[in-house]
Structure formats: structure tokens, C-alpha cells
Amino acid sequence: MNAEGRIKKGCEMQDSVNRREFLKKSIVGSAAASLLSLEEKILLAQGQGGEKSDGPAAESGRKVPMGKIGKVTISRLICGGNLTNGYAHSRDLVYVSDLLRHYFTDEKVMETYEICEESGINTVIANVHGGKSEEQEENTVRVFNKYWKERGGQIQWLAQTNPQVDDVTGRIQKAIDNGAVGAFVQGGVADEFVRKGRVDLLGKAVDFIKKNGLIAGVGGHEVRTTMACERAGIEADFYMKTLHSTNYWSARRPNQDKDVIDNGSADNYWDKEPEKTIEFMKMVTRPWIAYKVLAAGAIHPRDGFKFAFENGADFLCVGMFDFQVREDVIIAREVLSGKLKRSRLWLA
């Protein structure tokens, strides 16, 4: 199926699984039970007792709400690809990325995608370059192709790409050729281009993506990256910009001033100044996909999702293990169907 077909199918994918069935499914074989709220536990108990809920809060939360970027319909909760490609960002814990690479066999990645689709997530963001080593290079493309062709999977791929100064389009082209519905410049690359005064390269990448009929975005960990794009008048369809609170133990310490892309050894923060991000994004009229909303695993989704949506994100990109998807979907649904203290307009 081509990209257009997948986009269409993605719109139709929202299932009708009701919320209690969903909770029951999510609990079986999972360690998630203890993390559920009282309300979630009551719903689960009702489900087990065969009772029916007519409450508006429960009913309104049935589906993962969707938004649109260009013509592409995208679930507001997007599955991130860092975990499947072995990027754990686990501070100084030296083994975790290795563990991910062993855990996420092709089979496990496809199982995760299937659970995403069953649960109403219709988009995955993953780097076209599937990992650090040569043998991992083809991970993303190989698994998507397998998943789409052999499993009949419909999940959309929004490609993270790493253009280089002397080859802006090569990896973007690879994403286009392999069925991506959109592409964006990876945050670290964009930060580096802007820092070197080469915002023009971001413009070229965006133009190239759009000329090929895909939605185009620019990533960034530093708010000055997004600012530079706006100032330069780059017509991105969306921004990928990190957003998380600083309310976690391993957060940025007072003596840590490095840009995110220079902080690889500690690997513990991805939005140095969230208040500046939030303020600036209020003025930006393009859709915003926020990422690292859980600070790579240190913030509970209940807090991280709420923080991101309340502070302006239109979509969240969240790395998820198979055993986390259903719970994350429940939480995203609840947050979005509840009262949100949000001042930024929805821009998608």
C-alpha cells in the first residue's frame, strides 16, 4: 500500500473497543495494575462485574483523538522509535541501550506496532537510519516493510532523518522511497545546523520533503532552533520540539549548562528551558509534536502527558514498550477527554 493509502486507512483505524474492555486487556499479564488511578480501578472492577458505564467521561475517552498535519490524520499519541532502535537515553546506566536492542527483535517491534494499531495509535516516528552500527542501518525500513507487507499493518511512518551538510537529501529520499507519509530533520541535526548558522539547510530539507508530497517538519531540543526557522520563514508543516517538566530526580543540575546535543555523557535532559519553549510556542501557528515528554522514562505518563498537552503540544511522540502501549493510550485518552488548562490553540 502506498503512503496515500496508508493515510486513508489511518483515518479509519480508530477502533470501537470500549474503555472497560480496554482496561481489562491492559491489565492481563502486565505490571501496570498498581499504576492505575482509582477511577481506572473502578472502571476495571465495573468491567469485571459486567456493569455498564454511561458516564460522559468514560464514553468520551473511547478513542485516541486525532489531529491533522497537512492532509495527514495523526493520532495525538504517536509511537516513538528510539526504543526500538536502541536509544534509551538512560543517564549513566551503560547497559540499557544494549538491553533494548536485545529486547526489540523484529517480532517484538511488530507486536508493539500491532498493539498500537489495535489501541488507536496510527503513526510511528522512527529514524530512517535504524541504529548506530552498519548492521542496524536498515532496521526501520526492514521492519516497516515486513510489517506492512507480511502482516498487513497500516501504521503510518513519519520519518526522522539526519541530513548532512554535504548531502541534505539522501536520507530523506530513502524515507520517501520507503513509504513515509512525512519527514522531518532530527532534533540534534537541526540544533547543530542552527548553531553553525546554517538554518538555510533546514529550509532546503523542508522544501525537498514538501516537493515530494510529504508533510515536512523540523526537530529541535533548543528553542532557538525553532525560533531560527520561524525567523527564516521556513514553511514547515510542523515542528518536533522537546517538552518536559524539570520535576524528576535526574533532571538537569544547576551546574549543567550544556546544550542538549553536548550532554551525551549524562544524557539526562532534553528541554533545557521548558518555560521558554512554552512561551515561544504560544506564538507559533504550526502544529507541534512534542517529544521526550517523559524525560526518557523518568516522568510518569499521567504527569508528562498532561504537562505537554496543557502547555501547548498538539501531538505527543512517546517511546513505548509493548507492555506500556495500552496504559499510555488510556492515560492519553483520559487527559484529552478531561479538563485541560491550555492557553495555546490547537493547531492541528
Next chain:
Amino acid sequence: MQGPVNRREFLKKSIVGSAAASLLSLEEKILLAQGQRGEKSDGPAESGRKVPMGKIGNVTISRLICGGNLISGWTHGRDLIYLSSLAKAYNTDEKVIETLEICEENGVNTIIAGNVGVLNKYWKERGGRMQWIAQVGPKEDDLTSNIRRAIDSGAIGAYIHGGTGDKWVKNGRVDLLGKCVSFIKENGVIAGVGGHSVEVPIACEKAGIKVDFYMQTVHDGNYWSATPKEDRVEWSVDNFGPDDHDNIWCLFPERTIEFMKKVDKPWIGFKVLAAGAIHPRDGFRYAFENGADFICVGMYDFQVRENVIIARDILAGKLNRQRSWRG
């Protein structure tokens, strides 16, 4: 149990399908390359072929012991809230059995764990011979049930969990540790006491408790997520209090090292990698040089071979160690 696998074959095996290559030392890479070219090494590196063994009581134990926390899902992942779930999801029974097999193939003959579940399966269904030292958590009002269960289930030794050791010593109840040790020994298996604070072995020695071994944490504090020296509070390890961030297990290593120099009983050092923040090359060396007779290390299947190579290398090389080997 120690196979004739030579070190180069060993390295080759360890690299296949693993992301460990980048972590190897130059020497290890050279050995691997030699192996790939079919060259033969006659050098002194041959002395590192086997995991050296030691003895506690009558039990022969590999100096590298497989820890059981990862199998039980205790990752001590600081504030990373998903890590223990991931460990449990990864370490299925089949994967644990595979890990135990790799351990045995590579000369690790002992596991320290709290639970016997998968081990039973491994022993009965796979013919595994891995020895089990049981970590037990006796209660003040029932000192023996947990111990009895472990012994009946095939443990060749048992020791009191470090958290319990800490708590009882802190509360002035070292007598309970003595009673547990006596009970374990009466049942014919080796007996130990665990602790995260050096106050535990200090109290046991002072009380004249006849342990066969100590399980005592040892790691340096030179890693990013360690609590800064000035903020370290005694008894805060694993106590779930405001100073416990699940990030440090040997608060005052210098004191531990100094005291253990005077202790003539075998010492199994644990948390030598600070639960994953210290590279084995550094953590193993630090522990052995500073007095540990054995080290207990939680390992995933894909880490075992590399860890064995590193332990062999360190033990076969020059060690700057003052404490006499006690086991």
C-alpha cells in the same frame, strides 16, 4: 564444568549478535582479530582461560557469581520507572534458563538469588548444575521459615539480605543475625550476612558471630548518578526514605575497604557496578583490588561472556591488592 574454550573463541562468541564490541579493550580486540585470522596465542594470556575459583567452607565457588536481581526485576534504575518492568519482560523463564546455561558454559558456577522458581526448572528439566546461594529475608518474629524453605529447595548456602542486615544492626538487634547464622549452619550449609553499611560486619565481628562469609557492597562513587559525597547519609541505602534515590549502595567505600582488611572471613562484594553505571572493567578491578574475594554481578544473557572475559583478565593480571585472599 570449566570447558576448554579458549579465549579467542570465547571473544568471538561474545561479539556475535551483541553490541558489546565497542566496549572491548584494545587487547581484547587484538585477541578477537587473531582468532578471526586463525592465529594461535601462546602468551601468558592463556593463564586466564578459566574463571578462577575460591572456597567458602567446603563449597567451591567461581569468583564471578551471577546475581539474581535482574531475574527478579530489581533493576535499581534510579528514577527510570520502566526499567524493572523491562527486566521482567525480557527475562522470561526461557531467557533466564539460557542465561544460566551461558553462565555454566563459561565457568560461572553459582547464582545468588532470592527465589528458586526458575532454578528448579533449570535443574530438573535441563540438567543444570548451577549452585544456589539463597538470599533470605527472615522476620523478627519468624527467623527460620524463609531459611528452611531455601535449604529444603536445594540451596548450598544462605545469607541474610543486606536490607535486613542493615535494619537489625541499626536497631541494635545483631543478636537476630547471630541466631539466623547459627540456624543456617546447623542445617549444614554455608551461612552469611549481607549489608550495605560497614556497620553490619563491624557489629557481627564485635558480637563474635561465626559467619562463613560476608555479602558486603563495594563500589566507588565516581559515576554521574552517585550521591555527592557531602550528601551521603548512613543507613539511607534501600530504606525507601527521602535520601534513598536507588542510586548508590556503598556510601563510604573507604571505610568498608579499611575494615574488611582486618576481617579474615570471605567477602562477596556486591553492587560492584553500582547497578549498571560502572563498566565491568573498572568495577571488577576496584572490587578485587580492594579486597573482595568474590563478586556478585547481575547479568543479562548477552553480558555473561564479556563479563567472564573481563573477570578472567583482571584476575590473571597484576592486582594491586592488600587484603589476603580469604576464600
